[in-house]
Amino acid sequence: MEIIRSAGEMQSHAEKIRSSGKRIGVVPTMGYFHEGHTSLIRIARERCDVVVTTIFVNPAQFGTGEDFEQYPRDFERDKALAEEGGTDVIFAPDAEEMYPPGFGTFVVPEDGASILEGQVRPSHFRGVVTVVVKLFHLTKPHIAVFGQKDAQQVFVVRRMIRDLNFDIDLVVAPTIREQDGLAKSSRNLYLTAAERAEAPLLYQALKEAESLAALGERKAEKIRAAVSEVLQRAKLATADYVAVVDPETFREVGELHPPLALVAVAVRFGSARLIDNILISVSSKG
Numbered sequence: 001m002e003i004i005r006s007a008g009e010m011q012s013h014a015e016k017i018r019s020s021g022k023r024i025g026v027v028p029t030m031g032y033f034h035e036g037h038t039s040l041i042r043i044a045r046e047r048c049d050v051v052v053t054t055i056f057v058n059p060a061q062f063g064t065g066e067d068f069e070q071y072p073r074d075f076e077r078d079k080a081l082a083e084e085g086g087t088d089v090i091f092a093p094d095a096e097e098m099y100p101p102g103f104g105t106f107v108v109p110e111d112g113a114s115i116l117e118g119q120v121r122p123s124h125f126r127g128v129v130t131v132v133v134k135l136f137h138l139t140k141p142h143i144a145v146f147g148q149k150d151a152q153q154v155f156v157v158r159r160m161i162r163d164l165n166f167d168i169d170l171v172v173a174p175t176i177r178e179q180d181g182l183a184k185s186s187r188n189l190y191l192t193a194a195e196r197a198e199a200p201l202l203y204q205a206l207k208e209a210e211s212l213a214a215l216g217e218r219k220a221e222k223i224r225a226a227v228s229e230v231l232q233r234a235k236l237a238t239a240d241y242v243a244v245v246d247p248e249t250f251r252e253v254g255e256l257h258p259p260l261a262l263v264a265v266a267v268r269f270g271s272a273r274l275i276d277n278i279l280i281s282v283s284s285k286g
């Protein structure tokens with residue numbers, strides 16, 4: 001496995017791989033790997049000849065007062081897990097390499113990027129999309145693997161790929177969870193033992209939404225209320241939002257429509273902010 005830190009080196013290496021006829025899969029990450037990340041690497045491994053895993057805690061997607069400094073980092077551990085998952089190249093630039101002095105061009109997503117995560121974190125998706133565009137240019141992938149865990153990110157990246165005519169297939173990987181349902185996240189590390197004990201309520205709340213929809217409930221308001229009720233059992237948490245959206249547009253809906261609705265939640269436990277979501281099949285019969 002190779003480790004590349006320079007943008008120029010990454011780009012010329014990717015060009016060589018491409019011109020030898022091999023397919024490149026990229027897995028963009030911020031590191032501090034858990035099984036969610038390694039599942040993405042394995043998916044890329046199955047579909048491509050060369051897997052490039054990028055590790056970059058992107059300052060541009062963190063707002064003032066957010067956890068950029070505290071974000072956990074452990075390159076040696078990541079290196080071992082990336083290799084075990086089948087990574088061929090780790091691209092791990094530093095912030096100067098990605099945003100050298102004089103950097104002044106951002107890619108700004110519009111509609112759908114200013115609600116939910118975008119509302120709570122106003123410059124977040126501008127940072128995400130800008131870094132993803134840069135990573136695509138540097139790693140020249142045929143496919144890119146992202147996790148459904150960050151559903152709004154998937155929406156924003158998918159639309160950017162289409163809008164800006166990137167010739168890249170987006171593969172969306174399912175959310176990997178702890179046994180008690182809590183979605184794996186590098187940020188779970190911030191939870192105290194008491195908060196960790198309450199954290200599975202996020203997934204329980206989402207499963208409640210799924211059960212209601214399966215019973216025929218179509219009113220988003222009812223679903224939101226039921227989800228909030230479960231979340232209120234987490235005494236140490238405050239909810240940032242509970243939303244029912246159309247996954248195609250990321251607009252909030254009043255009623256659930258076939259084929260799919262997405263219920264997304266964000267919750268704060270002290271300094272930890274956790275997000276999760278569930279895709280719900282909506283049958284036309286109700």
Ligand code: AMP
Pocket residue numbers: 028029030031035036037039040145146147148149150173174175176177183184185186
């Ligand atoms: P991050 O390092 O948190 O930016 O995540 C890198 C990629 O891993 C993103 O595409 C995430 O959506 C994905 N990811 C994070 N957590 C999980 C999880 N629990 N299951 C599957 N994918 C995940």
